[in-house]
Amino acid sequence: MYRFNFQPVFDNLDMLAHGAWLTVQLSSLAMAIGLVVSVLGAVAKTSGIKPLRWIVDAYVEVIRNTPFLIQIFFIFFGLPALGISMSHNTAALVALVVNVGAYGTEIIRAGIESIPQGQIEAGRALALSPVQIFRHVVLKPALRNIYPSLTSQFIYLMLTSSVVSVISATDLAAAGADLNARTFASFEIYLVLTVLYFLLALGFSTLFATLRRVFFDYPAGR
Amino acid sequence: MTLTRRLFAALAATTLLAAPALATELQAVRDAGTIRVGMLVDFPPFGIQDASGTPDGYDADVAKALAEHLGVEAQIVPVTGPNRIPYLLSGQVDVLVASLGITAERAERVDFSIPYAGIAIGVYGGTDVAVAGPEDLDGKSIAVARASTQDTGVTEVAPEGTEIRRFDDDATAVQALMSGQVQTIGLSNVVFSQISGVAGDRFDKKFDLSSQVQGIAVAPDSDALLEEINAFVTAAREDGRLDTIHEKWLGEPLPDFVKTDQ
Amino acid sequence: MIREFSSADVLFILMAIRWTLILSLIAFAGGAVGGMALALARTSQARALRWISIAFIQVFQGTPLLMQLFLVYFGLAVLGLPIDPLLAAAVALTLHASAFLGEIWRGAIQAVPQGQSEAATALALSYGDRMRHVVLPQAMRTATAPTVGFLVQLIKGTSLASIIGFTELTRAGQIVNNATFQPFLVFGTVAVFYFILCWPLSLLARRMEARMRLAVTR
Numbered sequence: 001m002y003r004f005n006f007q008p009v010f011d012n013l014d015m016l017a018h019g020a021w022l023t024v025q026l027s028s029l030a031m032a033i034g035l036v037v038s039v040l041g042a043v044a045k046t047s048g049i050k051p052l053r054w055i056v057d058a059y060v061e062v063i064r065n066t067p068f069l070i071q072i073f074f075i076f077f078g079l080p081a082l083g084i085s086m087s088h089n090t091a092a093l094v095a096l097v098v099n100v101g102a103y104g105t106e107i108i109r110a111g112i113e114s115i116p117q118g119q120i121e122a123g124r125a126l127a128l129s130p131v132q133i134f135r136h137v138v139l140k141p142a143l144r145n146i147y148p149s150l151t152s153q154f155i156y157l158m159l160t161s162s163v164v165s166v167i168s169a170t171d172l173a174a175a176g177a178d179l180n181a182r183t184f185a186s187f188e189i190y191l192v193l194t195v196l197y198f199l200l201a202l203g204f205s206t207l208f209a210t211l212r213r214v215f216f217d218y219p220a221g222r
Numbered sequence: 223m224t225l226t227r228r229l230f231a232a233l234a235a236t237t238l239l240a241a242p243a244l245a246t247e248l249q250a251v252r253d254a255g256t257i258r259v260g261m262l263v264d265f266p267p268f269g270i271q272d273a274s275g276t277p278d279g280y281d282a283d284v285a286k287a288l289a290e291h292l293g294v295e296a297q298i299v300p301v302t303g304p305n306r307i308p309y310l311l312s313g314q315v316d317v318l319v320a321s322l323g324i325t326a327e328r329a330e331r332v333d334f335s336i337p338y339a340g341i342a343i344g345v346y347g348g349t350d351v352a353v354a355g356p357e358d359l360d361g362k363s364i365a366v367a368r369a370s371t372q373d374t375g376v377t378e379v380a381p382e383g384t385e386i387r388r389f390d391d392d393a394t395a396v397q398a399l400m401s402g403q404v405q406t407i408g409l410s411n412v413v414f415s416q417i418s419g420v421a422g423d424r425f426d427k428k429f430d431l432s433s434q435v436q437g438i439a440v441a442p443d444s445d446a447l448l449e450e451i452n453a454f455v456t457a458a459r460e461d462g463r464l465d466t467i468h469e470k471w472l473g474e475p476l477p478d479f480v481k482t483d484q
Numbered sequence: 485m486i487r488e489f490s491s492a493d494v495l496f497i498l499m500a501i502r503w504t505l506i507l508s509l510i511a512f513a514g515g516a517v518g519g520m521a522l523a524l525a526r527t528s529q530a531r532a533l534r535w536i537s538i539a540f541i542q543v544f545q546g547t548p549l550l551m552q553l554f555l556v557y558f559g560l561a562v563l564g565l566p567i568d569p570l571l572a573a574a575v576a577l578t579l580h581a582s583a584f585l586g587e588i589w590r591g592a593i594q595a596v597p598q599g600q601s602e603a604a605t606a607l608a609l610s611y612g613d614r615m616r617h618v619v620l621p622q623a624m625r626t627a628t629a630p631t632v633g634f635l636v637q638l639i640k641g642t643s644l645a646s647i648i649g650f651t652e653l654t655r656a657g658q659i660v661n662n663a664t665f666q667p668f669l670v671f672g673t674v675a676v677f678y679f680i681l682c683w684p685l686s687l688l689a690r691r692m693e694a695r696m697r698l699a700v701t702r
Contacts, residue, residue, distance in 0.1 A: 065682035067643035077667035181369025393662035
């Protein structure tokens with residue numbers, strides 16, 4: 001019979017809490033930068049400039065059809081061969097941004113394409129500048145349309161970030177691994193880690209629901 | 223909060239189920255006719271996998287010699303650095319011949335035999351990195367395998383400003399050194415001798431951390447089995463069997479610091 | 485010990501693809517059974533069944549696959565079962581796939597107009613017949629594209645089994661890299677193999693999706 005021992009977990013809750021905070025920081029930063037990358041990618045894809053579209057297409061396909069684990073290994077261990085060297089936490093951030101950017105590009109592109117042409121023409125008729133049209137007539141409604149897919153992709157990103165400890169980056173999973181290495185209360189530690197990740201996911205989804213009310217709470221007007 | 227209360231209720235329930243870690247009876251091993259030996263297969267030359275996927279190496283040969291001594295067959299079970307002790311404590315292997323360094327922390331969880339092997343651990347780094355002692359690690363990065371003896375050793379001596387980077391295993395830590403992601407590494411002489419082959423004179427030894435002796439581990443309260451294992455190690459040290467195996471895998475007889483350690 | 489990255493290494497990595505495929509297939513087959521059960525429970529009249537399936541899906545979609553793998557891996561020991569990376573990975577990925585397929589298929593079942601089911605009930609069809617002959621065939625049309633899409637996610641997910649020591653494609657790459665110290669080449673090669681596995685499926689999923697959208701608008 002297995003002997004459960006949660007004592008090491010309770011004795012080191014501060015360590016896990018710190019790890020959870022690092023995960024929140026890392027994934028929030030990756031979401032923010034990832035959003036910018038996604039918008040740029042989507043603009044490039046819908047721009048009609050062919051070479052630009054090809055590059056973004058290649059980026060999106062390569063990232064979406066290879067595992068994150070390989071991407072992060074490649075970025076951390078492989079890129080120094082090309083003289084591109086990043087610290088562990090930077091490499092983790094870059095890998096997460098590169099990853100979520102590819103999915104976000106596709107999601108936002110779909111959002112942009114969902115905007116009826118007539119709406120853009122209406123914007124022109126109102127003599128809005130192209131930048132104004134893009135921001136208010138295209139991007140904002142587009143983001144609103146795809147908000148659920150985008151935010152669930154972001155939560156998925158937070159969950160994926162649990163992998164970054166393989167390159168010694170510091171996060172919740174790394175804190176758990178360190179604790180496991182010291183105390184060997186493996187099952188108990190990973191049970192608590194799983195619960196913590198679940199709470200983080202709940203937290204992010206509550207946050208996203210709030211943000212949605214703040215930014216997109218106006219009548220749909222179709 | 224009900225969640226906390228429920229959690230504590232669950233804890234109380236599990237405490238009732240508590241039972242000691244599984245001890246291994248010598249007689250049970252003899253009756254079974256096989257001894258299940260946990261061994262690393264990613265720790266050359268102590269534990270490797272040969273071309274056909276069979277475990278081999280110094281530990282494998284010691285395991286076979288031990289089984290012979292006990293008059294049983296050795297059934298080798300591959301384990302990994304982080305999971306080897308859980309394997310033993312959950313009764314899935316009878317013993318670990320898994321290059322397990324003898325530390326006080328580990329001795330609280332498992333019982334060790336007298337040493338059957340040993341490695342020297344030190345800090346290595348690029349030849350252009352100026353480190354002469356632990357105090358020079360301040361402001362530098364050092365890679366170690368998480369939970370390894372070198373992790374403990376480095377953590378102990380490294381000053382406040384040292385950036386200790388923990389990887390899943392030695393191999394990944396070495397990758398980080400080779401790709402320039404860290405300046406130094408805590409490593410055993412054995413692994414370093416292998417990388418210096420390809421890296422030439424790019425890296426050298428900065429200072430010694432410790433010499434580490436390794437023991438065969440059994441679950442607590444497996445006294446009869448442990449006694450028999452100690453008899454085996456003593457005999458094999460004296461009659462040169464361990465020397466022969468060590469010579470075969472590491473190119474030199476069993477080091478003196480292992481032989482004299484009781 | 486350190487050698488050049490050779491064709492033998494490429495072959496070794498190539499051979500490891502079979503474990504990635506086997507693991508994916510096991511998880512997909514198990515996930516299909518689990519996912520169907522979850523989808524039916526989620527759309528059933530019984531409140532308890534609905535809650536159980538909602539909780540299951542929430543937990544497995546709201547926690548990292550890596551943690552699920554570790555939990556099953558170390559959980560085997562808690563249950564007194566042998567710690568076996570293949571078993572642990574197969575169980576964890578099956579649970580993971582069940583949750584995702586359950587959610588995809590729930591959506592597909594609910595997308596079938598209510599009237600269909602009501603008409604079938606009016607014809608005195610049993611629940612089993614209603615599902616088998618009326619609802620599921622229609623739901624399948626909507627579900628196929630996202631299901632193939634999820635297969636890609638599953639294949640990529642098997643790479644995490646390397647972290648608990650199961651030698652599939654990613655772990656094979658690590659093993660070779662540890663012997664050759666050519667991370668750029670080795671992980672590049674591994675990435676190409678994953679791409680070759682996943683890309684056709686991605687394209688297929690997208691084609692099916694486009695065809696379906698066309699059918700709907702028509």
